[in-house]
Amino acid sequence: MIAAVRVRGDVDVSHKVSRTLQDLNLEKKNSCVVFEDTESVRGMLKVGKDYIAYGEISEDTVEKLSERNGEEVKSGNVINLSPPSGGYRDTKRQVQQGGALGKRENMDELVQKMV
Numbered sequence: 001m002i003a004a005v006r007v008r009g010d011v012d013v014s015h016k017v018s019r020t021l022q023d024l025n026l027e028k029k030n031s032c033v034v035f036e037d038t039e040s041v042r043g044m045l046k047v048g049k050d051y052i053a054y055g056e057i058s059e060d061t062v063e064k065l066s067e068r069n070g071e072e073v074k075s076g077n078v079i080n081l082s083p084p085s086g087g088y089r090d091t092k093r094q095v096q097q098g099g100a101l102g103k104r105e106n107m108d109e110l111v112q113k114m115v
Contacts, residue, residue: 001062003107004045004054005032005081005114007091007100013051020047025078032079032111034062045103053100055107064115084113 006026010018024044025033034057035041045054065073073079093099104110 001057001075002035002037002041002045002054003032003057003061003065003111004035004048004052005110006030006051007053007088008051017048017051020044021051024048024052025076026052028080030081030083030114032065032081032114033077034065034073034075034079036075049094049102051101053095053102053104053107053110055104057107057111061108061111064112068115081111081114084110086113 004024004026006021006029009029013021021027025031026048037056045052062073065079068081069077069079088100090099091101094102095104096102100110
């Protein structure tokens with residue numbers, strides 16, 4: 001499964017990106033949505049990569065999200081999380097450049113800091 005977390009807000013977002021984030025149910029900062037891994041979802045995540053952090057998560061993390069939400073996590077359901085303890089590294093740069101945005105290899109770490 002893939003988790004996506006909205007990192008940045010709505011200011012100066014292009015219409016295409018804004019619409020894509022709405023389609024992903026990522027309308028508020030620090031909200032998290034879990035998706036099944038499909039090509040269409042990956043395409044939408046790439047469009048919103050400058051405003052979200054995303055990556056594959058383990059079953060342990062899905063269970064922690066279920067506990068936080070109080071019910072089973074299904075694909076597309078929104079889970080409102082707290083900001084990560086210790087904060088984001090940089091909300092204007094990609095992960096490869098030392099920031100918090102884009103595709104992450106260690107998405108479990110970020111989500112567990114927010115639960």
